[in-house]
Amino acid sequence: MSLSQTLQALSEPNRRKIIDLLKKREMSVGEMLKHLSVTMPTLSHHLDVLKRADLISSRREGQQIIYSLNLSVVEEITEQIIKFLKI
Amino acid sequence: MSLSQTLQALSEPNRRKIIDLLKKREMSVGEMLKHLSVTMPTLSHHLDVLKRADLISSRREGQQIIYSLNLSVVEEITEQIIKFLKI
DNA sequence: GTATTATTTAGATGTACATCTAAACATCGA
DNA sequence: TCGATGTTTAGATGTACATCTAAATAATAC
Numbered sequence: 338m339s340l341s342q343t344l345q346a347l348s349e350p351n352r353r354k355i356i357d358l359l360k361k362r363e364m365s366v367g368e369m370l371k372h373l374s375v376t377m378p379t380l381s382h383h384l385d386v387l388k389r390a391d392l393i394s395s396r397r398e399g400q401q402i403i404y405s406l407n408l409s410v411v412e413e414i415t416e417q418i419i420k421f422l423k424i
Numbered sequence: 425m426s427l428s429q430t431l432q433a434l435s436e437p438n439r440r441k442i443i444d445l446l447k448k449r450e451m452s453v454g455e456m457l458k459h460l461s462v463t464m465p466t467l468s469h470h471l472d473v474l475k476r477a478d479l480i481s482s483r484r485e486g487q488q489i490i491y492s493l494n495l496s497v498v499e500e501i502t503e504q505i506i507k508f509l510k511i
Numbered sequence: 512g513t514a515t516t517a518t519t520t521a522g523a524t525g526t527a528c529a530t531c532t533a534a535a536c537a538t539c540g541a
Numbered sequence: 542t543c544g545a546t547g548t549t550t551a552g553a554t555g556t557a558c559a560t561c562t563a564a565a566t567a568a569t570a571c
Binding site: 341408421423 | 427428431432434435436437440443444447493495498499501502505506508509510511
Binding site: 345349351375376378379382383397399400401 | 558559560561562568569570
């Protein structure tokens, strides 16, 4: 997971909104859909981007798929960004 | 200057390299050129992107144009990113 | 089996980005 | 007026991204 990939992933507003939602609590795709103005396939795409950047994870629960933040990765990335921006 | 724009600007490796160079000291375009594998117009373009994101500034000094980091802006942005990523 | 929830693929559109070469401009020093 | 240093424009190329609709596929619950 490169810093480029992470920053690129976080540069899209809908994806940052997803991160914001998942900071509060884990959530199914259907729930997230209510908070965003995109279609299901588009949301799936954004989730895929965030997943490939290792920022989120998913697990199945019945018919639903529950997404959650990868807390440790987020912290790690925060460190990386701080280190890079440190003057 | 939106967070999207900032993250987008920082997601390109050459531009991060420019930031890294300017963290050490201010530098002319010709000097930066020695550290990057791009043509002068391409470098000019990247400098323009970073400038529009308010991350760097320039001043003329004789025939040269000297670029420098906007320290206060970088700190501000760091705060913004930390705040966003804060769990 | 059928309905629900989500992913994936396909096809399409429109936009943005990175890069180059070549050439035109602009600014300054000598 | 040259030469040096950069910027900008123009034209071109190739890639990537965000988005949609429609349809196929997958997994699970009932």
